[in-house]
Amino acid sequence: MDLRIFTEPQQGADYDTLLSVARATEELGFDAFFRSDHYLSMGAADGLPGPTDAWITLAGLARETKRIRLGTLMTAGTFRLPGVLAIQVAQVDQMSGGRIELGLGAGWFEEEHKAYGIPFPKEKFGRLEEQLEIVTGLWGTEVGKHFSYEGAYYQLTNSPALPKPAQSRVPVLIGGHGASRTPRLAARYADEFNIPFASIEDSERQFGRVRAAAAAHGRAPDDLVYSNALVVCVGKDDAEVARRAAAIGRDVAELKANGLAGSPAEVVDKLGRYAAIGSSRAYLQVLDLEDLDHLELISARVRSQLD
Numbered sequence: 300m301d302l303r304i305f306t307e308p309q310q311g312a313d314y315d316t317l318l319s320v321a322r323a324t325e326e327l328g329f330d331a332f333f334r335s336d337h338y339l340s341m342g343a344a345d346g347l348p349g350p351t352d353a354w355i356t357l358a359g360l361a362r363e364t365k366r367i368r369l370g371t372l373m374t375a376g377t378f379r380l381p382g383v384l385a386i387q388v389a390q391v392d393q394m395s396g397g398r399i400e401l402g403l404g405a406g407w408f409e410e411e412h413k414a415y416g417i418p419f420p421k422e423k424f425g426r427l428e429e430q431l432e433i434v435t436g437l438w439g440t441e442v443g444k445h446f447s448y449e450g451a452y453y454q455l456t457n458s459p460a461l462p463k464p465a466q467s468r469v470p471v472l473i474g475g476h477g478a479s480r481t482p483r484l485a486a487r488y489a490d491e492f493n494i495p496f497a498s499i500e501d502s503e504r505q506f507g508r509v510r511a512a513a514a515a516h517g518r519a520p521d522d523l524v525y526s527n528a529l530v531v532c533v534g535k536d537d538a539e540v541a542r543r544a545a546a547i548g549r550d551v552a553e554l555k556a557n558g559l560a561g562s563p564a565e566v567v568d569k570l571g572r573y574a575a576i577g578s579s580r581a582y583l584q585v586l587d588l589e590d591l592d593h594l595e596l597i598s599a600r601v602r603s604q605l606d
Contacts, residue, residue, distance in 0.1 A: 300574050300605045301330040304594065305372055305528055305582035308351050309337035309411075310344040312588050314359060317351065321360045323591050324367055327598035331368035332360065333402070333582055336375045339411035343548065354387045361395035370400035372493065372528060372582060373474060376426060377406030377419060381433040381453055389438065389464040397465035402472035402493065403431060424480055426452045431488045435471065438464060474528075476505065482512035491524035493582070496557065502527055503576040526580035527573055530558035533566050533597050543593060547586040559583065563600035570605065 304324045308317055321332040336353040340346030357369050369391075374384070384403075392399040405423035406412075412419040420426060429450040440446040440460035448455040473485040474493035482505075485492045492509045494502050510520035532547070532554045534540035540561055544551045554560035559569055559581070570581060587593065 300570055300578070301580040302597070302602050302605065303331040303333055303368070303580065303582045304329050305333045305335075305584045306588060307335045307337070307584065307586060308356070308588075309335060309340050309346060310342075310586065311340065311346050311348070312351070313348050314351055314356060316588050317356055318360065318363060319591065320585070320588050320594070321364055321367070321369075323594050325364050327594055328602060329367065329594075329598065330580075331370065331400070332364070333370045333372050333400075336371050336373065336378065337408060337411060338378075338417075339408065339414050341408075354391060357399065358391045358394055361391050361398070364395075364398075366398075368398050368400055369395060370470075370472070371402045372495070373402040373404030373472070375406035375408075376403060376430050377412060377417060377423065381430040382437065382455060382458065384430070385434045385437040386462065388434070388469060389462045392464035392466055392469055393462065395465070399464070399466070400470040400472060400491075401434070402474065403427070403434070404474065422452075428484060429453050431471070431473075431484065435488060436460075438469065472526075476501070478505075478508060482508040483516075485509050485523065486512035486516040486518060489523060491526055491580070493526045493528055495528040496530070497527065498557075499572050499576060502573065502578060506577050524580055525577045526582065527578050528582035528584060530554060530560075531566070531583040531585060531593075531597065532558065532560040533563055533593065533601060535562070535596065535600075543587065543590065546590065563596070563604075566597075566601050567604050570601070 324332045338350040353371050388401050405427040409419050429452050437446050437460045446458045446460040470490040472491045472493050473489040475481045494505050506525050513520045532543045559566045
């Protein structure tokens, strides 16, 4: 199982902190560094020193890392026009030498839109579908040809569809818990389907829906990667687990029930149960970005057993 580090910088992290985590991610052998796309902290966090932009962050990391994949869980479709997003992602992919992946979602956190004057449309899913068609259509247009699109929400006329990413296809991630429209969208556009913060049972059910939708769309269900995003809290002993849980304001029992928490052996066992229902990749949501010893422990005692 691939292990990727997943951060939530809106809770409080500047670029230098994210760079330290990304460098540790690379040095410790993890597969990728991903980040959320939010402009407002959640819960009790003060969010200091303030938000960082996902794609500006990834552009910087593209030049300061060499191996790891870089991406978003998930870019908010409400934040960016699809033509502009296609340009941004293609440029950052070039800057990274072809290591970028695009997780794209509809956007959901209304308060951050109010806080920064970003429109929050009522119909977001239809917009997301058009965004996916436009972004992938722009990238897939042959050089020298033009791309036009006439949708309910977006219209493009004679776009040169440039620049192109370094990769022949930037992997697209779609995720969520929706029972019908989300699997259908994943079947049409996704290279990977991700379900965030879900139990083994709920994950298995949702993976089944996506696999069925892929087959109905004429794709082999195994063409997609199936993955989970889960909060992580690992310790060498109970006291260290409790200390790390307290640092992120969470209860150990709750973390063990809903995330990946406990000893390395406990976490390896739970990841094995996710793997058994078809998950081949885990995004480890690391909430204390100052605790690089946590990453070292996960690499030495968890990742090493899953290679």
